[in-house]
Amino acid sequence: MTTREIGVVMNGVTGRMGYNQHLVRSILAIRAQGGVTLSDGSRVVPEPILVGRSEHKLRVIADRHGLTRWTTDLDTALSDPKAPIYFDAQATQVRGKAVLSAIAAGKHIYCEKPVADTFTGAMELARAARDAGVKNGVVMDKVYLPGLRKLRRLVDGGFFGRILSIRGEFGYWVFEGDWQPAQRPSWNYRVQDGGGITLDMFCHWNYVLEEIAGRVEAVYARAVTHIPRRWDEEGNPYDATADDASYAIFELTGGVIAQINSSWCVRVHRDELVEFQVDGTEGSAVAGLRECRIQHRGGTPKAVWNPDLPVTERFRDQWQPVPNNAEFDNGFKAEWEEFLRHCLDDAPFKYDFLAAARGVQLAELGLKSSNEGRRIVVPEVAL
Template sequence: MAVHQIGIIMNGVTGRMGTNQHLIRSIVAIREQGGVPLTDGDVLMPDPVLVGRNEQKLKDLANRYDIPRWSTRLDECLADSHNQIYFDSQTTVRRADGVRKAIEAGKHIYCEKPTATTLEESLELARLAKKAGVKNGVVQDKLFLPGLLKLKRLIDAGFFGKILSVRMEFGYWVFEGDWQEGQRPSWNYRKEDGGGIIVDMFPHWRYVLDHLFGSVRSVSCLGVTHIPQRVDEKGKTYDCTADDAAYATFELEGGVIVQANSSWAVRVNRDDLLTIQVDGVEGSAVAGLRDCKVQHRAHTPKPVWNPDIENPFDFQDQWQSVPNNEVFDNAFKIQWEKFLKHVFRNDPFPWDFLEGAKGTQLSDLGLQSWREKRWVDVPELNI
């Protein structure tokens, strides 16, 4: 058995998502399990170098997770031929510049979404990467969540018959920061810093809908800033210039209708922070992040509207849970392993920069629909 070291520049890893999902639960977890096993018995071992602007944070992370390499000098890391992959989880407004530098340095690139703040810039990065011949990928983690994998299993098995509609509810109450500290960084609520729930979440909804139910063909969206002021990490009150909620309808190829509510100003009264209900002629399902429950047509109750009597049905109790039938790993880690094998052995990896650009496209069109108060068609993209 041979162990193949693969150097990875991890830029922006001191942020919440970069630290928890990409460093601790993905790269550190892969190292602790002994690397990524390959079909021939060899192993891929990630060798990260942590990159950022805060030297103390980098030192602390490196010491805590036994990572020998860290740096505040991105250009030096890009010049090191040992580093084959550049990963970016910086704030959205900084991402495109880092990715451009990595393309120029000939690195393979894996990054968080959105890849850029506009469609034009996202497509530019896709074209530059293609021209340079570097492999590229975008994080599309929700495809690998247990709940959505179970949903995909149902779709592949033909459980729904003809799918009619999808209802998505996402969000939770993000505290304003005055009497309780907010759970999200303050830049999320400033448009000038790349914030906004449409920019943040519509790229997720694009790949979820495209890969599970059919390509998005048109969108109608209303954005809102429900909370006009919040308190930042330093205790300073600031004006919220970005949307914190979006109420959208999507029409998919094949006629499936999707209603998607996204909000950081909603209190949760559902099974999970994200729930996706799929209704088909033969049956329905509701998937959360980890669980999925179903109701077949043969088990569907027959309620009659009568508000003058007590409801005789326990609707929640009439659904069945979809069994696990497999061991589910961390969604981010699964996609990291796939990208590492894509770089080293050219295994298939369909979630490239063009797929990332589709997410940015839907964000842009959602904002346009809100601004112009109308339905907007979603044209096909190519590079």
Template sequence: MASTTLRIAMNGITGRMGYRQHLVRSILPIRDAGGVELADGTTVQVEPILVGRNEAKIREIAEQHGIEHWTTDADAVIADPSIQIYFDAQVTSRRAAALTQAMKNGKHIYTEKPTAETLQEAVELARLARESGITAGVVHDKLYLPGLVKLRRLVEEGFFGRILSLRGEFGYWVFEGDIQEAQRPSWNYRAEDGGGMTVDMFCHWNYVLEGILGDVRSVYAKTATHIPARWDEQGREYKATADDAAYGIFEIETPSGDEVVAQINSSWAVRVYRDELVEFQVDGTHGSAVAGLRKCVAQQRAHTPKPVWNPDLPVTEPFRDQWLEVPANGDLDNGFKLQWEEFLRDVVAGREHRFGLLSAARGVQLAELGLRSSAEGRRLEIPEITL
């Protein structure tokens, strides 16, 4: 069986997401399985080239996973004509310049988000990708998660009737770092380093809302820095200059023209009392569903109970037991790996990836408008982006 190999420069692989999800749970399993099978029966194999600024860490990862090539010279791999794909999981502040350089060198690109710190930069990246004719993909991992795959299927099957609203809860307690070590890098809480809940998560919520319901038409947001001081990786106290929570209300227009109200709370200063770290509830005239990362439960109109408000008596109805779990009806693999495989097939076919840099620019736009909405205390409409 015929096979080709795509060489992939993977930059930022020492970070949590770059290492765990993109290298260990995506590219290496694809490599070890013999590559990705294409529609014509041929396969495309992958060869990762690790890129990073910390030589010791890069070397250690390469040796641990049997990866032959690694380097601290990003410019050299971007200029190397034998490398077809550049992947970026660096801190946001370094991403736009690297992606621009890669595309100007004819590389296909696959990248984490946000793609840039400003909307102008994000739009320029999308424009450059179109002009260069390369295949550009942006990680939209949550749409590939089993829970949201099931939720999307319910939407497509018309389960909800007319969709009315979406409510989302995301977050967990990130320790300050003084007594217990923080679970997230300190730069996440410094605005000058590209940190902040809004710039991190609103780009996710934009593609989740687009992928599940429809176009985001407006935003009203309130941001907060609930924890004003934290401690970094060296145990030094620093001032948190970025928001660690964002509370947003979004107006959505569905493909059929219906208006849906979505509200999503995002916080790194909240303790979890729900089944998963993120959950979305969609309510419609004919039914409702609640989806997390993996699980999705639903309740049809005919099976909806009729509770009566009575604060003088204990709750007698087992509300959680009145929902039915939505089956997977298929093998749902790791979401990051599934999108990598889709992107690689698009590269070989020379076609546009469905989640590209224009979608990412809309995410950056939503984050910018969310921050502005909070600062100005008002609802903002979202203009259409044109290249």
């Protein structure tokens, strides 16, 4: 069995997601396990080439992990013929130019979402990748989480019968930054810097809903800025111009109705930071990041509304946990392995730039719905 190294240009690894999820828990973890096995039995080990704006930060990260290849010059990294893959985890607004440069250099492209901050920009990248003949993919990590994988297993097994509705709750309280530091970067709350929870999360909800029940055909949303003033990383106050909460109804193929609340201004009273309840004619399920619980039609208690008597049983105790039945790896790492096999072994990979563009389209139309106060039909997207 042969083993070979390939270079992976990684831009934006000094940021939280780029460093934690993609460099440490994905690429370095794949290296530690000896690489990825291809269909011919050979193994490929990714060699990261770190790219960023801060020489100091890159050097610190490289020294910490024993890496030798890093640069502040993207063109230099893209000129390496032994590095066929480019990864981008920069801020959304600066991603497009770098991705186009990587496409021009003939690299296969994998990047964080949103792939762009406008639908037009997302389609431009999708068409450029198609015309150049390079493989492309976008991080769609939620469907790789154990809870969502269990939910997908239920869908594939016909557990729900006909799916009727989906209810989603996502979010947590992000501190304003004055008396406690905020858990999210300040640019998230400035629309001029590409911030906003609608743009961020609707790109997720689009592929999650597609995975569970089908294409989003219409949207009605209300995006708001609940907290108009926050404090940045240096303790300076600033005006929060981006939406920090978004409440939406999505109409899916086949008449399924989905309702999802997304908020950075909500205190958590649920088992996980995100939960989806799927109700069908034959059964229901509630899935979070890791757990999934079900209630089948035959085991559904007969609830009776009587406000004059106290509740005698906890409703959550009436649900049955779905077993793991498999070992679930880190979702980001699992998707990285799929993309590497896609690039090097021509294995299938469905989360391409066109799929990402559908998410950006949904976010854009969600904001339009909020601004105009009306239901918006979501057109089908094609290259």
